[in-house]
Amino acid sequence: MPDPNAPIAVIGGGVIGLTSAIRLLEQGFPTTIFAKATSPHTTSDVAAAYWAPEPILEGGPRESWALTSLATFQQLAADPTIGIDIMPLYELADSLAIETFAGALENIALEEVEDVPFGVFPSPWSGLRFIVPRIDVPTYMPWLFQRFLTLGGTLQRTEIADLRTLASDFRALVNCTGLGAQALTGDPVFPIRGQVIRVRKPVDLPPHIISAASTTEVTYIVPRRHDCLLGGTFQDDNYDLQVDPATAISILQRCAGFHPALQHAEIIEHRVGLRPGRAQVRLEVEPLTATTTVIHNYGHGAYGHTLSWGCAAAVVTHVKNLQR
Ligand SMILES: Cc1cc2nc3c(=O)[nH]c(=O)nc-3n(C[C@H](O)[C@H](O)[C@H](O)COP(=O)(O)OP(=O)(O)OC[C@H]3O[C@@H](n4cnc5c(N)ncnc54)[C@H](O)[C@@H]3O)c2cc1C
Numbered sequence: 001m002p003d004p005n006a007p008i009a010v011i012g013g014g015v016i017g018l019t020s021a022i023r024l025l026e027q028g029f030p031t032t033i034f035a036k037a038t039s040p041h042t043t044s045d046v047a048a049a050y051w052a053p054e055p056i057l058e059g060g061p062r063e064s065w066a067l068t069s070l071a072t073f074q075q076l077a078a079d080p081t082i083g084i085d086i087m088p089l090y091e092l093a094d095s096l097a098i099e100t101f102a103g104a105l106e107n108i109a110l111e112e113v114e115d116v117p118f119g120v121f122p123s124p125w126s127g128l129r130f131i132v133p134r135i136d137v138p139t140y141m142p143w144l145f146q147r148f149l150t151l152g153g154t155l156q157r158t159e160i161a162d163l164r165t166l167a168s169d170f171r172a173l174v175n176c177t178g179l180g181a182q183a184l185t186g187d188p189v190f191p192i193r194g195q196v197i198r199v200r201k202p203v204d205l206p207p208h209i210i211s212a213a214s215t216t217e218v219t220y221i222v223p224r225r226h227d228c229l230l231g232g233t234f235q236d237d238n239y240d241l242q243v244d245p246a247t248a249i250s251i252l253q254r255c256a257g258f259h260p261a262l263q264h265a266e267i268i269e270h271r272v273g274l275r276p277g278r279a280q281v282r283l284e285v286e287p288l289t290a291t292t293t294v295i296h297n298y299g300h301g302a303y304g305h306t307l308s309w310g311c312a313a314a315v316v317t318h319v320k321n322l323q324r
Contacts, residue, residue, distance in 0.1 A: 008319060009034060009166050011184075012176030013155070014044035015304050016297055018144040019312040020174050025151035027316055033148070034166070036159040036180065039141035043178060046196065046273030048222045048229050049135040049305045050089060050209050062281070062303075065310025072309035073133035083139025083225065088208040090116055092127035094215065122257060125212055134209060135305050136225045160184065167292040172319050174295045178276035181298040187282065189299055191274035193238035195247050196231040198268040202261035210258055219254040227268055230255045234302065236277060243270040277301050283311055285318050293322055 006029070010021045013035030024031045039045050051073055055066040077084040116129050149155075160166065163184060166173055175181060182189040201223060211220040222229040230251050248270055256263035278299025286294045295318045300307050 006171035006323070007032065007169070008172050008174060009170040010174040010176055011035070011160050011163070011166075012178060012180070012298075013038040013145075014042040014176065014178055015047075015141070015144065015308045016044075016178065016300060016311065017174070017176035018141075018148055019308040020176055020297055020315045021148050021153050022144065022151060023309075023312040023316045024174075024319060025148065025153050027320070029319060030152070032154045032156060032170075034156045034158055034160050036157075038155070038157060039145055040138070042141075043273040043275060044304060045137050045141050046194065046271045047135070047137055047305055048196065048209075048220060048231060049137050050222060051133045051135070052211075052303055052306045053089075053091065053130055053132070055303050055306055061283070061314070062307065065281075065307040065314065066303070068310035068313055069306055069308055070133070073135070077133060081139070082143050083136035084133050085136065085225075086131060087134050087223075089130045089132045089134075090121070090127060090208060090210045090212075091130065092116070092121060092125040092210065092212040094124045094213075121210075121212075127212075132209070134222065134224070139225060163288060163294060167289045170292060172293050172295060172322055173288065174297055174315055174319075176297050178298055178300075178304075179274050181276070181282070181296070185296070187278070187299075190237050190277040191239050192277040192301060193233055193235035193240060194231065194273045194275055194302075195233045195244060195251070196229050196271050196273075197248055197251055198227050198229055198271065199262065199265035200268060201226075201228045202259065202265055204261065205259060212254075212258070217254070219251070219258075221255050221258060221262070228262075228265070230262065234275075239274065241272050241274070243272060275301050276304070281307065281311065283314055285322075295319065 008029045008031045010017045010033045013033050021031045021033050055062040073084050076082045077086050116127050209222050220231045282296045282299045288294045
């Protein structure tokens with residue numbers, strides 16, 4: 001049984017902090033989130049977002065976290081108010097890249113994988129078709145926050161400059177600060193800049209996600225409940241949160257290559273998010289003081305939503321192990 005006198009602090013209110021806190025509360029651990037920014041002002045709110053198959057190519061913990069999350073999203077999709085919809089994802093590549101891409105993805109043991117023949121999409125695109133959860137973040141992020149509150153979680157909207165300031169009040173600190181972990185721990189987490197455009201959905205837009213990787217860039221079209229997200233960029237070490245107009249024009253043109261009506265779609269807003277880049281997700285335990293331990297859970301790069309529920313389950317296991 002969890003020790004009711006051992007409250008947990010989660011630092012960070014993005015998807016990683018919220019899912020960790022929810023799983024801890026469900027297991028009976030009193031949990032407080034400390035967050036500098038909350039939805040809709042986190043990177044998690046800028047995400048496209050869909051469950052992406054790439055992490056399961058790597059095997060190991062990433063595969064297991066991604067598959068745990070997939071199962072959770074499939075359950076959540078049963079309640080339409082949560083914002084998860086199951087839909088086809090076309091993972092495409094141009095003719096130069098396709099061999100490596102398809103070869104690598106062949107190993108995925110998902111029933112939903114199907115080859116997309118040349119000719120279905122404009123030349124030179126071809127690839128694979130999956131059935132995946134699409135996460136409508138404007139619906140889902142508020143749902144996560146509400147679920148956290150309903151379970152009895154409390155929020156303190158504040159920046160934590162030093163983890164040791166929380167040590168006397170909490171048995172465990174779960175560090176879910178994303179790119180903020182750089183300042184908090186000295187770990188060289190780096191930004192991977194993503195620029196996107198939110199447009200009104202053209203009436204005849206097909207209800208599937210397209211993600212098309214050329215050797216130089218990735219183009220994606222993600223239809224959501226009330227709009228459509230167009231992307232994107234993956235710019236390492238770029239901290240610029242300003243919208244770049246030339247990039248926006250290029251995104252619109254590339255997306256219009258798949259669906260011409262997108263060239264003139266009504267633009268609702270432009271957004272930029274900085275993904276928390278790291279060679280590997282840091283999900284590990286580190287002693288802080290004699291009585292307090294930190295469980296790090298950050299550095300999810302382009303796959304925070306995809307890995308979130310699996311990582312949250314691993315956090316709960318670490319917290320339970322502390323009590324043994
Ligand atoms: C354009 C774009 C598209 C994406 N598409 C996808 C997708 O399709 N699928 C997918 O799986 N992922 C996608 N991602 C990646 C995903 O959004 C990230 O991996 C995820 O948001 C990381 O979540 P996080 O909670 O770690 O970070 P964040 O959402 O950045 O949250 C960090 C939290 O920590 C808080 N914080 C930081 N430092 C401190 C501090 N010192 N004190 C207190 N609070 C602090 C912040 O205020 C915030 O609340 C996309 C990202 C972008 C930008």
